[in-house]
Amino acid sequence: MPNNQEQFKDLLRKNGLKVTNQRIAILEALSDRPGEHLTAEEIYDVVKKDYPDIGLATVYRTIQLLSELNLIDKLNLDDGYVRYEIGSENPEENCHHHHHLICLDCGNIYAFQDDLLENLESRIKETLGFDVVNHEVKLYGYCKECINNRAVKSN
Amino acid sequence: MPNNQEQFKDLLRKNGLKVTNQRIAILEALSDRPGEHLTAEEIYDVVKKDYPDIGLATVYRTIQLLSELNLIDKLNLDDGYVRYEIGSENPEENCHHHHHLICLDCGNIYAFQDDLLENLESRIKETLGFDVVNHEVKLYGYCKECINNRAVKSN
DNA sequence: TGATTCTATGCCAAAGGTTAACAATACACA
DNA sequence: TGTGTATTGTTAACCTTTGGCATAGAATCA
Numbered sequence: 001m002p003n004n005q006e007q008f009k010d011l012l013r014k015n016g017l018k019v020t021n022q023r024i025a026i027l028e029a030l031s032d033r034p035g036e037h038l039t040a041e042e043i044y045d046v047v048k049k050d051y052p053d054i055g056l057a058t059v060y061r062t063i064q065l066l067s068e069l070n071l072i073d074k075l076n077l078d079d080g081y082v083r084y085e086i087g088s089e090n091p092e093e094n095c096h097h098h099h100h101l102i103c104l105d106c107g108n109i110y111a112f113q114d115d116l117l118e119n120l121e122s123r124i125k126e127t128l129g130f131d132v133v134n135h136e137v138k139l140y141g142y143c144k145e146c147i148n149n150r151a152v153k154s155n
Numbered sequence: 156m157p158n159n160q161e162q163f164k165d166l167l168r169k170n171g172l173k174v175t176n177q178r179i180a181i182l183e184a185l186s187d188r189p190g191e192h193l194t195a196e197e198i199y200d201v202v203k204k205d206y207p208d209i210g211l212a213t214v215y216r217t218i219q220l221l222s223e224l225n226l227i228d229k230l231n232l233d234d235g236y237v238r239y240e241i242g243s244e245n246p247e248e249n250c251h252h253h254h255h256l257i258c259l260d261c262g263n264i265y266a267f268q269d270d271l272l273e274n275l276e277s278r279i280k281e282t283l284g285f286d287v288v289n290h291e292v293k294l295y296g297y298c299k300e301c302i303n304n305r306a307v308k309s310n
Numbered sequence: 311t312g313a314t315t316c317t318a319t320g321c322c323a324a325a326g327g328t329t330a331a332c333a334a335t336a337c338a339c340a
Numbered sequence: 341t342g343t344g345t346a347t348t349g350t351t352a353a354c355c356t357t358t359g360g361c362a363t364a365g366a367a368t369c370a
Contacts, residue, residue, distance in 0.1 A: 017318060018366050040356080055320040060357065078231050080328090080356070101285050110285065115277050121294065128266065129299030130256050138291045139276070144284030173337050173346060195327080210349040215328065235327070235357095 004031060011069060025051050026062045030072055030086040037075050037083035037109050075109075077102060077138075099137040105146035159186060166224060171306055180206050181217045185241040192230050192238035192264050230264075232257060232293075252293040260301035 008027055009019045029046040030038065037048070044059045063084055066072045075083045088098065099109040121132040142150075163182055164174045184201040185193065193201070199214045218239055221227045229240045243253065256265040276287040297305075 013367095016317095020318065020366075022319070039160065047330055053320075057358075059322080060317080074233075076231065076233055078229075078237075082233075082356085101287070103282070103285075104288070106243045110283070112279065112283070114275060116271065117292075117294075120269060120271050124256065124267065124294070128256070128265070128267070128298055129302065130258075130294075131257070131281060132294045132296035133259070134295040136291075136293045136295075139272075139279070139285075140289040140291075141285055141287035147284065147286060168338095171346095175337070175347065208349075212329075212350080213348055216347085237327085281343070 008071070011071075015069070017065070022051065022054055022058050023062050023065070025054070026059060027071065027086075030066075030084065032126075032153065034086050035111060036083045039081040039083055040082075043084070073098070077109075087095070095106060096134070099139065101139050101141065103143040103146055104140055105142050105150075110143065110144060166226075166290055170224070172220070177206065177209055177213050178220070180209070180216050181214060182221060182226065182241075183242070185221075186235075186241065189241055190266060196235040196236075198239070228253070228257065232233045232264075254294065254295050256298070257295065258298040258301055259295055260297050260305075265296060265298065267294065 010020050025047045025142055040059050044056050047054050067074060071087055072084045073087050097113050097115050101113055117135055124130050124132060167174050180202045184198055195214050199211050202209050222229060226242055227239045228242050252268050252270050254267055272290055279285050
């Protein structure tokens with residue numbers, strides 16, 4: 001998407017924020033890796049290749065900014081690092097239907113789409129009066145590859 | 156449940172672990188507060204009333220132990236604190252069906268039971284070959300009380 | 311283009327929850 | 341009661357993340 005960068009610049013200007021090389025570089029680092037879940041440190045290392053003078057604090061500040069602009073999604077796996085991934089550009093696949101499968105063996109993260117909770121949320125609204133506006137679903141288990149590897153090993 | 160403590164002692168002995176006053180006090184602190192979600196610091200403060208010499212490190216170590224014994228459940232709300240709650244003694248209400256509603260206004264946490272994901276998990280197994288063994292569902296929104304308070308305020 | 315303004319950056323130090331190290335304690339078992 | 345070993349309390353360290361501050365640089369206007 002060559003015009004993604006222009007859209008980002010417009011979005012910054014529209015919010016009274018300045019367009020800087022650092023901000024563009026950090027967004028690009030994530031845009032170039034759709035489906036990957038990078039820590040702040042990993043983003044820092046990637047961006048440093050093209051921009052050796054960037055500071056880690058700038059990465060953290062920009063991550064927060066991108067998160068507030070809903071351009072990236074946060075993922076916390078309770079391993080001491082918060083991870084970030086580029087949001088889908090397709091509004092149909094918004095993050096409300098975007099969930100994660102986490103393999104307990106290899107640590108890989110798989111995404112899947114499902115609107116199963118829609119039904120549950122309206123039921124919660126009716127029975128408890130609680131109005132759900134967002135949710136986070138993490139499924140832990142074992143991926144196909146690791147299941148196969150185990151079967152091979154045990155032979 | 157007066158025999159809960161005895162069950163705990165047996166469980167410790169069965170695992171080759173020692174029965175200590177600190178471990179019992181920490182489990183009791185959580186058992187006395189079902190449905191509450193306490194941070195390590197909060198558990199520390201509670202236990203210190205009866206056991207002033209206890210150290211914070213012991214609380215952390217015991218929390219980890221109780222978690223491994225599946226006696227308590229972990230809850231991370233991404234606010235910088237990990238919280239813990241006593242697990243249900245009813246096997247029907249196991250943590251696999253135990254989910255959380257978090258009010259974005261007052262911060263209260265409400266629990267609800269649902270087995271909605273069972274269906275999804277078998278579908279994932281069939282289509283992706285991923286074997287789900289555990290899951291974590293957090294629903295964010297606004298509780299009944301806060302919705303009412305808002306309506307009152309805006310009048 | 312050049313001056314001005316104010317945001318953004320880089321560097322550094324601090325914050326803050328959690329864990330590690332280690333000597334002292336106390337549980338378990340004979 | 342004595343011995344061996346796990347557990348505890350204290351303290352310091354860890355490590356990700358955030359705050360402070362002087363400087364650099366983007367936006368705006370002349």
